[in-house]
Amino acid sequence: MGGLREVAAPFVVPGPSGVAVRDRLKHLTAEDEKVLRLVGDHLGALASRDLKARCAAGLDHDTDRWAERKRALTEESSSRWAGSITKATHDQWALARRGQHAHIQSLEAGVRTLAHRLSLPVEEKGSKRAPGGYRSKREWFAKTRRLHVLADRLEVTRADREAGVVHVVRGGKRLLNTRHHLDAAQLTEQQWHTRWQAGRRFLQADGESGKRFGNETIRVTPDGEVSLKLPAPLAHLANAPHSRYVLATRVAFAHRGEQWRDRITHNRAVAYRIHEDVLRGRWYLTASWTIPPVKTVPLATARTSGLIGVDTNADHLAAWRLDPHGNPIGEPLRFGYDLTGTAAHRDAQVRHALIRLLHWAKRHGLAIAIEDLDFQAEKTREKHGRRKKFRRLISGMPVSRLRARLVSMTAELGIPMVAVDPAYTSKWGAQHWQKPLTTSKCKTTRHAAAAVAIGRRALGHPIRRRTAPPPHDRSDRVGHRTVQAEPGASGREGSRPRIPGPRTRSVRAGCGANAGDQDAQHRSGRPAEHEFWQQDSLPLSL
Template sequence: MSGLRKVAAPFMVPGPSGVAIRTRLGHLSAADEKTLRLIGDHLGSLASRDLKTRCAAGLEHDADAWAERKRALTWESSSRWAGSITKATHDQWALARRGQLAHIQSLEAGISTIEHRLSVPVGEKGTKQGPGGYRSRQEWFAKSRRLHVLEDRLQQVRAAREAGRVCVARGGKRLLNTRHHLEQTGLAEEQWRARWEAGRRFLAADGESGKRYGNETIRVTDDGEVSIKLPAPLAHLANAPHGRYVLTARVSFAHRGEQWADRVTANRAVAYRIHEDTMRGRWYLTASWTIPPVQTVLLAAARDGGLIGFDTNADHLAAWRLDERGNPTGNPRRFFYDLSGTAQHRDAQVRHALIRLLRWAEHHHLAIALEDLDFQAEKTREKHGRRKKFRNLISGMPTARLRARLVSMAAELGIPVIAVDPAYTSRWGAQHWQKPLTGKNRKTTRHDAAAVAIGRRALGHPIRRRTAPPPHDQSDRAGHRTVQARPGTPGREGNRPRIPGPRTRSVPPGRGANAVDQNAQHRPGRSAEHESWRQDSLPLCL
């Protein structure tokens, strides 16, 4: 047991802190689309220049430098546009810093794994505590060269982080690299150029409470009219007073439309973003705002009445309902999804599987337990080596997106979510629950057993089942029970129930009354062993 890592305690997952809804800007005129592109291109160039300035400042950036950047942008746009641009720049720079730290941690993990495997003799098998050696001398030599490459790369990334340098590509690094592989992607240069320009445009404005409809820069009225405050160089394009441009399209939000209407009529802050989908030839408007933290129920209250534990897999969610004592009830349920195809298709598949799971939990008024998974350190090339299919399998599992969507959707339905440590749930679930739950009419999979293990850990029970007593005796041949009653369990010293049937092991009648009295039994550590000894008097017949 010393080689097992410590299992963290389960905890309640907090609810979402913000809301984002999207609708289509339909029936735009050619003048509207042209104006939106001109505004986005102009503000996008300002955002690119501001990002360059922020990256050059590095760690020496302060509030004075921020104010100077904002003043420089205000002359070419407006004070509110400048504030939105500088805030987006800071968020992008901070995201790049977090990605840089994650890259360093990944390099350190890969170097540590290679060093360990190089120190092990070639061909030696691995253990549960660590991987074994490499298969051949050729692979050992190749990995020794790769170790030097990773060490040099780690040194460069560390130096860049200490100096505050980050690498950021507005529009996306993946789309930038696609420019060099147009034949493989099937895109023409004009198509790629349109996507690149659309990705680098900037048409986003933060909300401000107290202003008309919650946003002075991109204003959307309660009846769906969209107007934009034009930057100073484009003021001649205005078709409304005060330098504003009003779109011909009217918008309405099908999802959370009432909540959005309540906010804009009360002049509460709402942030907007306009972007173009060049693949579909459509324009979209996204509205977002912050919400107060959802009141999370206590862990004991969420456990009351049992819960539903589910295990996340590559193609389905395996779920099982457990009562408050940790016993599986009913049959397991599986919610399948297909993660092939486009990103929109994968996202829809995950959403449909989650809504079926949540409807089941809502029907029985139960909480949901899931694993606190993080595969960032589990899908590295050095850890799994040649197991490319397994690495692709782990990389394809949408753990972060699934958890974010589950928490958001569960908060709307008022369903508590409990997160548990994922350590050994699959292994111990298959060891202790797969075979006992398999019968003639039900085949329990390893994933179903893992769902039971997750649910039991969320309820505070050990994953291991309480086994039957040994068939022979308690210590000579079969050994003790694997799980005994805890010291504080009421009635653990009480009389055992009388089992009907023929008596065995030559137990004389009447011994059941003294079964609890440990002092009446001749066992080590009991007072029957340490009573004062007194010799009986000799019989008179001698």
């Protein structure tokens, strides 16, 4: 047990801090689309220039440089557009810094693994906790070159981080690299250029509390009218007073529409973003706002009625209901999803599986226990070597997407969610629960057993079913054999049930005079052992 890592304590996951809803901008005229593209291209050019200035400043950036950047942008747009652009630039730079830190950690893990395996003799066998040597001298030589490559990358990335240098591509690095592989992507140069332009446009504005309808830059009225403030160079395109352009469309948010309407009616801040889906030829409007933190219930309250343990897999969710003492109830359920196809299809599959899971939990008034998974350090080929199938398996798990969806959906339904440490849940679940829960009619899978282990850890119980038997004898002086019963559970301590007959082989048990009196029986730890004892004298008549 000394080699096992410490398992973190379970905790109740806090709710989301913001809300985003989307609606399609239908029935736009050709003039509307032209104006949106012109405004987006103009503001996108300003955003690219501002991002370049922010990256050049690096760690020396301060409020004075921020004010200088904003003044330069205001001259070519407006004060509010300039504020939205600079804020988006700061967020993008901070995101790049976090990604850079994660990349350094991944490189460090790869260098450590390679150095360890190269230090071992060829064909040295590994253990469960540490990999062995490489299979051949050829592979060993190739890995020495790989080690030098990763070490050089690590040195360069560390130097960039210390200097405050980040590398950001507006529009996306993946789409930029697609330009060199148009045949493989089945795109023409014009189609790629259209996507590239759409990805680099900037049409988003932050909300302002106290202003009319919560946003002066992109304004949406309660009846769905959408208008935007045109930048100064494009003010001649306005079709409404005060350099505004009103779109020939109406929006009505089907999801959370009442919440959105309540906010803009009371002039509370709402941020908007307009973007074009080039593949479908559609335009969308996304509204977002912050919400106060949802007060989570205490962990003891979430455990009151038991919960549902959920094991996340590449193609399904395995779930099993547990009572407060950690005992599985009923049969396990499986909620499958298909993660092939487009991103929209994958997202819909995950949502459908979560909806069925949450409806089950809501129907029984139970909390949900799930692993706090993070596979960022587990996907490297240095750690898993030739196990490409396993690497694809863990890479295909929708961890971040499922976690974000589940947090928001549980908060909306008022279902507590408990996160547990994922260490050893699959291994110990299969070891202690898979075989005992398997019957002739139902074969328990490894994933269902892992769901039981997750639920027991969330409830605060050990994963194994029973403690070791008493080491001295069959009495209970060293503790109770089972870990399911709490100290105050009814019937945990007490006399045995009265069964007619004495405890002998010839006569049925339970018929003796002291069958229900434990103190009268000479058992270890009972008062009869500690009473004063004196032998009576023999009668003189004998």
